[in-house]
Amino acid sequence: MELVTDTAGIESPEGVRVVRLRIPAKPEYIALARLALTGLAQTRELDSETIGDLKLALTEAVSNSVRHAYGTPGEGQVDVRYELRGDRISVEVLDDGAGFDPLEAPAFDGDELSEGGLGIAIIRTISDGVEIDSRPGVRGSRLRFVKNLS
Numbered sequence: 001m002e003l004v005t006d007t008a009g010i011e012s013p014e015g016v017r018v019v020r021l022r023i024p025a026k027p028e029y030i031a032l033a034r035l036a037l038t039g040l041a042q043t044r045e046l047d048s049e050t051i052g053d054l055k056l057a058l059t060e061a062v063s064n065s066v067r068h069a070y071g072t073p074g075e076g077q078v079d080v081r082y083e084l085r086g087d088r089i090s091v092e093v094l095d096d097g098a099g100f101d102p103l104e105a106p107a108f109d110g111d112e113l114s115e116g117g118l119g120i121a122i123i124r125t126i127s128d129g130v131e132i133d134s135r136p137g138v139r140g141s142r143l144r145f146v147k148n149l150s
Contacts, residue, residue: 060119069097
């Protein structure tokens with residue numbers, strides 16, 4: 001696990017705070033990614049609904065990397081980059097695992113939704129912008145979401 005702050009915890013003249021976190025691809029570290037987001041969000045007056053939405057989107061994004069990117073749990077790393085600006089917050093989640101098709105629809109087993117499958121849809125609903133760079137058969141995935149604060 002590694003925590004790196006690009007701005008050494010000091011707000012830049014442009015009003016930007018950037019924090020990077022590298023965690024093992026294990027479910028128990030998802031809470032740490034959420035705590036880092038909560039701590040960063042406390043540097044601004046954000047309402048509890050916005051913070052809750054951001055934590056849900058982050059949980060879905062990191063969970064996808066933890067659950068699907070690597071064959072063996074804990075085999076790889078997940079990088080999370082948080083960027084807080086005056087008018088928005090963006091979160092980027094990167095892994096070096098197996099790629100996926102971001103346009104693939106959630107899978108159904110009969111009439112039931114299979115386990116998972118809605119994470120990206122949830123992130124798209126919560127955020128004001130989503131970028132996904134991933135392809136099947138190509139290693140590494142990048143998911144970035146943005147939430148406007150004004």
